[in-house]
Amino acid sequence: MSEPSNPFATKPSTGRSLEKVVLGIFRAATYFVLLCGLAIFADIVLKGLPTVANAFKTTSTFPYVTNTFLFEAPESLYVFEHEGKKLEMGDREFRAFREAEEAKAAAAKQPAPKFKPESYVYSAGGIWPCIVGTVLLVVGSMSIALFLGVCSAIYLNEYAKDGPVVRFIRLAILNLAGVPSIVFGLFGFGMFVIFFGWNVSLMAGWFTLAFMVLPVVITASEESLKAVPKGFREGSLALGATKWQTIRKNVLPYALPGILTSSILGIARVAGETAPIMFTAAYVVRDKLPWDVEKSADFFFQGVMALPYHIYVVSSKIPQNEYTARVQYGTAFVFLGIVATIAMSSIIFRNKLRSRYKW
Amino acid sequence: MSSAPTTPPTEKPPESAKAFPILKERTRFFGLTLDETIRAFFGGNAITAVVVLALITFFLFKEGSAFFGLNRESVTLYRKAGLEYVDYMRAQQESHTALTRYLFDIRLRAVSELTGKDGLSVAEANARLTAFDDFAGRYSDTIEPIRGMVSELTDVAVSIKDKYTINEDAKTERAQFLAAGMTAEADAVRIIEIDFKAELAPLVGVTPVYIETANGVATAITEVLASPPALPVPALDYRLTRFKELNRQFLATFPETRRLVETWDFQKPVPVLDTVTGFLFGRQWLTASFWQDWYGILPLFIGSLMVSIIALTLAVPLGVGAAIYINQFASLREQRVIKPAIEFISAIPSVVLGFFGIAVLGSVLRAWSQQALTLPEFLQGIPLVSWVLGLPLHALNAIAPHIPGFPFSERLNSLTAGCLLALIAVPTIFTLAEDALNNVPRSFKEASFALGASRMQTIMRIIVPASLSGIVSAVLLGLGRVIGETMVVLLCAGNRISIPDFSEGLSVFVQPVHTMTGIIAQEMGEVVRGSIHYRALFMVGLVLFFLALLINFFAQKIVRKYRISIG
Numbered sequence: 001m002s003e004p005s006n007p008f009a010t011k012p013s014t015g016r017s018l019e020k021v022v023l024g025i026f027r028a029a030t031y032f033v034l035l036c037g038l039a040i041f042a043d044i045v046l047k048g049l050p051t052v053a054n055a056f057k058t059t060s061t062f063p064y065v066t067n068t069f070l071f072e073a074p075e076s077l078y079v080f081e082h083e084g085k086k087l088e089m090g091d092r093e094f095r096a097f098r099e100a101e102e103a104k105a106a107a108a109k110q111p112a113p114k115f116k117p118e119s120y121v122y123s124a125g126g127i128w129p130c131i132v133g134t135v136l137l138v139v140g141s142m143s144i145a146l147f148l149g150v151c152s153a154i155y156l157n158e159y160a161k162d163g164p165v166v167r168f169i170r171l172a173i174l175n176l177a178g179v180p181s182i183v184f185g186l187f188g189f190g191m192f193v194i195f196f197g198w199n200v201s202l203m204a205g206w207f208t209l210a211f212m213v214l215p216v217v218i219t220a221s222e223e224s225l226k227a228v229p230k231g232f233r234e235g236s237l238a239l240g241a242t243k244w245q246t247i248r249k250n251v252l253p254y255a256l257p258g259i260l261t262s263s264i265l266g267i268a269r270v271a272g273e274t275a276p277i278m279f280t281a282a283y284v285v286r287d288k289l290p291w292d293v294e295k296s297a298d299f300f301f302q303g304v305m306a307l308p309y310h311i312y313v314v315s316s317k318i319p320q321n322e323y324t325a326r327v328q329y330g331t332a333f334v335f336l337g338i339v340a341t342i343a344m345s346s347i348i349f350r351n352k353l354r355s356r357y358k359w
Numbered sequence: 360m361s362s363a364p365t366t367p368p369t370e371k372p373p374e375s376a377k378a379f380p381i382l383k384e385r386t387r388f389f390g391l392t393l394d395e396t397i398r399a400f401f402g403g404n405a406i407t408a409v410v411v412l413a414l415i416t417f418f419l420f421k422e423g424s425a426f427f428g429l430n431r432e433s434v435t436l437y438r439k440a441g442l443e444y445v446d447y448m449r450a451q452q453e454s455h456t457a458l459t460r461y462l463f464d465i466r467l468r469a470v471s472e473l474t475g476k477d478g479l480s481v482a483e484a485n486a487r488l489t490a491f492d493d494f495a496g497r498y499s500d501t502i503e504p505i506r507g508m509v510s511e512l513t514d515v516a517v518s519i520k521d522k523y524t525i526n527e528d529a530k531t532e533r534a535q536f537l538a539a540g541m542t543a544e545a546d547a548v549r550i551i552e553i554d555f556k557a558e559l560a561p562l563v564g565v566t567p568v569y570i571e572t573a574n575g576v577a578t579a580i581t582e583v584l585a586s587p588p589a590l591p592v593p594a595l596d597y598r599l600t601r602f603k604e605l606n607r608q609f610l611a612t613f614p615e616t617r618r619l620v621e622t623w624d625f626q627k628p629v630p631v632l633d634t635v636t637g638f639l640f641g642r643q644w645l646t647a648s649f650w651q652d653w654y655g656i657l658p659l660f661i662g663s664l665m666v667s668i669i670a671l672t673l674a675v676p677l678g679v680g681a682a683i684y685i686n687q688f689a690s691l692r693e694q695r696v697i698k699p700a701i702e703f704i705s706a707i708p709s710v711v712l713g714f715f716g717i718a719v720l721g722s723v724l725r726a727w728s729q730q731a732l733t734l735p736e737f738l739q740g741i742p743l744v745s746w747v748l749g750l751p752l753h754a755l756n757a758i759a760p761h762i763p764g765f766p767f768s769e770r771l772n773s774l775t776a777g778c779l780l781a782l783i784a785v786p787t788i789f790t791l792a793e794d795a796l797n798n799v800p801r802s803f804k805e806a807s808f809a810l811g812a813s814r815m816q817t818i819m820r821i822i823v824p825a826s827l828s829g830i831v832s833a834v835l836l837g838l839g840r841v842i843g844e845t846m847v848v849l850l851c852a853g854n855r856i857s858i859p860d861f862s863e864g865l866s867v868f869v870q871p872v873h874t875m876t877g878i879i880a881q882e883m884g885e886v887v888r889g890s891i892h893y894r895a896l897f898m899v900g901l902v903l904f905f906l907a908l909l910i911n912f913f914a915q916k917i918v919r920k921y922r923i924s925i926g
Contacts, residue, residue, distance in 0.1 A: 180843025272708030
């Protein structure tokens with residue numbers, strides 16, 4: 001014992017090693033969750049990316065490049081053997097090919113070749129109508145939800161005094177947030193589709209989705225309004241402005257960025273939900289694009305294809321094999337990409353905003 | 360501000376209005392000033408949440424409430440047309456079939472035992488089991504008389520039911536003709552009132568024959584059982600004993616069936632309450648059958664519950680553990696990365712998770728349960744990586760046989776769905792639990808440290824208990840999310856509508872189930888509007904709605920009641 005031992009040094013004890021073990025378990029839990037999320041993400045990106053990446057094609061008209069997966073409508077896929085080769089073709093291509101072959105055979109005075117294709121629905125072509133439909137649904141429902149939500153939040157935060165009515169409203173908002181999305185779907189079906197007679201339409205989907213995200217938007221807006229310091233309002237009121245002038249000029253402008261960024265999370269939710277639009281707005285397949293309507297009023301009362309519903313259809317209604325996996329993973333990848341971009345931008349904007357406004 | 364003048368109006372000089380220029384007439388809408396109008400407008404918007412909740416309740420009730428009346432009609436017809444009578448006998452036949460299956464199961468085990476342990480060929484094993492096969496054959500034949508009766512009576516009952524249905528259709532047709540003012544066509548519609556009593560005569564007439572047959576069957580079974588074969592596998596003898604015991608129980612039900620058949624009355628009214636309990640506690644959800652449709656929510660409810668139990672068992676430790684780690688241990692930089700990352704997981708759409716379950720997770724879990732986990736192909740080629748990653752896989756494969764329920768053969772089952780739902784619940788539980796931990800005042804922690812407690816003691820005995828109410832409510836809200844989740848269970852839970860077999864221990868958790876949310880999503884698109892099935896789906900929606908409200912209510916109540924006063 002050449003050195004005197006430090007009497008205050010930490011001594012190894014069972015308690016301390018236990019602490020390390022428990023800490024390790026907690027840390028493992030955290031990273032396990034992240035790993036699971038990452039695994040799913042990686043699987044879908046790795047298998048879905050080639051679908052989109054391989055679909056680029058040059059064209060002869062202006063942009064000179066297009067993506068057949070992103071910008072074409074879904075078609076059936078035909079797989080058949082021809083002259084010893086295995087061929088895969090989309091619906092239109094297959095018809096053209098068959099006609100060409102038959103014409104060739106007729107010219108050579110041979111019997112027309114027989115094709116025995118196996119067909120897989122929706123497995124060729126792209127998902128353009130679904131992307132359009134999803135964007136339309138999100139834009140419409142978020143406009144409704146933002147309007148209703150911001151107005152509700154203004155009332156709750158600026159006008160209302162705490163009392164039974166306000167408490168009741170807050171309770172309703174809390175409960176509305178907990179209602180399962182499929183129940184919203186049933187409600188939308190019962191009210192908009194049947195009672196109002198809107199049928200399966202954009203309008204029905206908009207309102208159903210808007211009511212579903214309403215609690216998210218209200219909560220987000222209220223938080224942003226609360227973040228505006230009291231002094232802003234008092235200063236304005238002291239200068240003789242009315243309440244509405246104060247809100248319009250001195251509260252809303254400062255709260256609006258926050259409201260919008262937090263509501264992006266609501267957008268992610270709207271875009272990601274399938275259950276509410278299943279019976280209210282989504283079609284399994286529709287040939288026309290939404291703007292191909294005779295009267296402009298028809299625009300609001302037409303059903304659309306939507307990405308989440310399309311994923312459900314292609315993953316449950318057609319078999320899983322090498323030919324269908326392409327479109328399944330591709331659709332999932334595009335959809336996940338869209339939603340992830342929205343969510344990511346919400347998180348980034350929020351962090352930026354936090355550092356911008358400091359009062 | 361419009362205040363009443365306190366002094367009687369005096370003569371005002373006209374200049375005074377100019378001297379006080381702010382005083383001006385306000386624009387009024389319906390007697391409200393502009394500001395009050397704006398306030399009312401915002402207030403009206405704030406009511407939306409309340410209105411929407413009320414509308415949801417109203418429309419679910421509106422579409423669903425007719426279910427009970429329709430179901431009562433259906434059950435009444437079930438009784439009047441004699442289907443109920445036939446079902447008493449059918450139940451007997453089905454119990455017997457189940458017992459026969461039990462015998463087959465014994466045979467299967469015996470064969471695997473003989474070929475596996477004793478190393479016999481299949482032909483030899485079969486040769487050894489001839490005595491047993493003979494016994495099983497004789498046993499399964501004993502029910503034949505009843506089986507024959509049931510199939511005959513089934514036809515009779517179905518024909519009565521069909522006649523009634525055709526008649527009802529004719530009645531509605533006539534009503535439609537009359538409503539349209541087409542009397543001639545209405546008169547042409549032929550309606551024959553059904554005399555149920557006369558129609559049922561051949562059915563009820565067989566009661567004495569049935570009793571005789573049943574007695575015969577009972578004697579036959581007893582006779583067959585009296586001479587059981589010696590099994591070549593002694594280890595399975597206990598199963599044969601169990602089989603006899605089951606048969607004894609089966610025979611004990613004969614007098615009860617006899618009583619039911621004898622006292623059966625087609626005119627006995629169906630109480631309204633029965634339709635309610637039949638829905639809430641009914642053990643069968645059977646639709647579009649030629650015989651009788653049943654709408655019992657129990658199998659769906661149990662399915663939802665089992666999936667949720669799996670999800671929460673996985674998600675609570677992970678979510679709460681992660682929350683404690685992030686809140687108490689993690690460095691600031693770690694927090695900044697992990698918190699958004701977990702939030703990000705919550706943004707993965709459920710339908711994508713469901714697709715992942717179908718495409719990947721289901722097969723992986725099944726492979727694991729069968730000890731057949733392997734690396735993906737592109738990793739197998741790389742020598743070092745495949746070795747390093749292979750180790751945990753081997754470990755997982757090694758522990759697979761020790762996990763209850765493994766191996767299983769269904770790719771899509773409640774475990775697959777539960778695992779994915781756990782991933783949905785974790786962000787909810789994590790965020791709310793982390794908030795709760797965050798709300799514990801600093802002074803609690805500091806006081807604990809000052810008293811000499813270690814970090815672990817502080818966390819486990821002070822901080823977690825102080826935030827327990829918040830954590831519990833976080834778990835409840837996570838449960839709410841899981842129970843209400845649709846797409847994952849629709850795609851991954853296997854969609855088999857039956858109450859899982861609880862007699863098999865923990866392997867119930869790897870059986871396919873159907874859930875309340877799943878059934879709505881699956882069947883809503885296909886039902887006829889206004890039919891009983893359609894109404895039943897709305898009733899399921901209503902149950903879900905109230906379940907969600909209940910969970911929310913408890914979550915809020917727990918937070919309010921057990922919140923530690925901070926001061």
